[in-house]
Amino acid sequence: MPHLTAASLMCLADDRALDDAPLLRLAAGGFRDMTRIAAGQPEIWLDICNENRDAIVSVLDEFADRIDQIRSIVANSDRSGLVELLSQARRARTNLPSRYVRPQDLIEVRIPIPDRKGQIASITMLAADCDVNVADIEVAHSTEGAQGVLVLVVARAEVQRFLAILAGQGYRPTTRELA
Structure with missing residues (x-):
């Protein structure tokens, strides 16, 4: 179907x-x-x-x-x-089954990024470098301007560490609850 x-x-x-x-x-x-x-x-x-x-x-x-x-x-x-x-x-x-059984164990991290090559790779490498697993990923492209939002879903237990790394690299992430 x-x-x-x-x-x-x-x-x-x-x-x-x-x-x-x-x-x-x-x-x-x-x-x-x-x-x-x-x-x-x-x-x-x-x-x-x-x-x-x-x-x-x-x-x-x-x-x-x-x-x-x-x-x-x-x-x-x-x-x-x-x-x-x-x-x-x-x-x-x-509520679809995933390796994270409870949505409340996850946080959505939204990162505004310029629309240029290497941005997604840089951020996902930052996640890997600080041992943060990305459970889901989405790119929300802007129809105006050369910017978008990278949306990553990560474990709640890892989010503060990831936010600190992102902020240290000049990104301005925000978070949103899934549940």
């Missing part, structure tokens, strides 16, 4: 890009993350979809219903419905 969803979204973007060629070049990190698996080999999915046809069709029906619900929420400017939906999704995503 995730592969089919990513493929559908990527095809939609590709169709839209026919009218607006730069569209795909400007795709943000979230879009790229969500559609990453669409780059897989199509042949692999032929047998998977055939062998699991009934289950996949059932989930696709549920997904279509969910998309209709989201469409209705947006079309009706139902802010509370949208907040409820997005909050449920956030809770569910945060």
